[in-house]
Amino acid sequence: MLRSLLVAFLLILLAPATTLAQSISGRVTDAITGQPLPFVNIGVVAKALGTVSSAQGTYQLACPDKLAADTVRISSLGYRTLNVLLRQLATQPNLALSRAPVALAEVQVQAKNLFKRTRTLGFTGNSESATMSIKSTDLGAQVGTVIYLKHKPSKVLTANFNVAFNRAGKVTFRLNLYRLDAQGKPTDEKLLRREVVLNTDVTKGPISIDLAADKIILEEDFLLAIEWIGGADAAKIQQGLAFSAGLGYANNDIYFRTVSQAAWERLSAGAVLAGMQPKLGFFVTVQD
Template sequence: MKLYRKTPLFLFAFLLSFTVLNAQHILQGRIIDAFTKEPLPFVNIGVLKKELGTVSNEDGFFFLEVPDVFAKETLRFSMIGFDERDFQVADLEAILLSNNTLVLAEQTTFLEEVVLTAEKKWDTRVSGNSTTSKLLITGFTSNQLGNEIALFVKVKKTPAYIDGIQFSVVENIYPEVRFRVNVYSSDYRFPDENILKENIFVTLKQSEGLISVDLKEYDILVDDDVFISLEWIDEDLGSEGLWFSAGVFGKSIYARSTSQAEWKKQRGLSLGMSVTLREASK
């Protein structure tokens, strides 16, 4: 007579629920320019307002695992100078299985005429936290690509140019690390829309010290308060090896964990970063 071992029903139920909870949508592919067909590097990719995102690499390739509970959520592709594209997570997975190449179309922009007379006088002012402390340090808030830390900048007189940023590096263990500078409009609580017309990349080779980034060539003209951020985009490195000076007093750090995630205000330390403004003299 054959003997059969009975498996408890609750064990089947547990295994089934475990499988469902751990189901993943695998999103991988390549992003290219719709016109030139060239790969688009460092495109921001993420589930809107969730801590699930990434950035495409230098060759336009990306990989992201999304839990099944977010299957019906919206995932966005965005890049400075290009139109955004939104997909439902589950739909995108099916699309990529049939064709793993996505295209982004370049934005059509209309330049507003700004008349600045040669006689206009300008006042240069530095805003932010100029600390170079090595006792208090801060850094990126996660290891995810697309992680950003931002500083609120109060513009007192308009129009104004953002001529540069300065930040103090306490420790950098990498021979070379690259990140992106972003400038966002303000909704008076958090960063809103990226107002840049082109990407600004910074390559850091110094192990420590005060870093100055000249932004004059980008002609960043603003007419209201802004947020300026540093974004982690280097896929081959972990962000734990890069630390900045911080202060107890000063403006709070604003951060989001990855591309398309919600911004959050970080209580406590302030980032050792300052901004050089060239404001119209009243």
């Protein structure tokens, strides 16, 4: 009984696909070089309609009449975010993004006693029966968990994701670390200053990403998320890929978004099971 309840609570139920009036096909390029830009997030703001450009910069996006006056946000790390109306995108589907100014690295003076202790933060469970899936009809779907720092500042060394099973084949993911707002909810501001794209066909077990060279030093809690940006199709992702999960009392707030630029939503088991909450098998190692 507990297992069936757990699985029910941990399924991410996403909105059904929007009825298509027409389909927009285009390409995203660098405004200066003309080179195609891969894995750009494209979507109607806060709606369940979005996608990600391919490795060749091409994309395809539905264009339902009822959303024609809504704003489409096009964003990519290192480039200025572009906002256009969906009906304008339908007439001018090819997009050129301008590079954003590069911020100089902050000089940090660190005491000698900092970063001596290594610890693991998050949920390390590797269950193959209690699982959580990414379900979406298009690219850009994400799921993540809030990582609460024990001591501040902390230096992030690795990001880890426990795969319960993968029968979808090779999948392309993007690692994202997001800043939280004053209420503890994820924003769109990324704390990782480079694109970390991972092509994997791991069938089960941990995916570990080394971040030591990035020198990510944080004094704030953050959202650790993984984003589906390519590889297997939506049907295979929905049916054949899941991450380890569990239940517990400790903070492990889980957020998801259905497609690119969709609103973040919080997953909760509510008041059942004596206040226990779902936990997702995502964790980091840090030094503090």
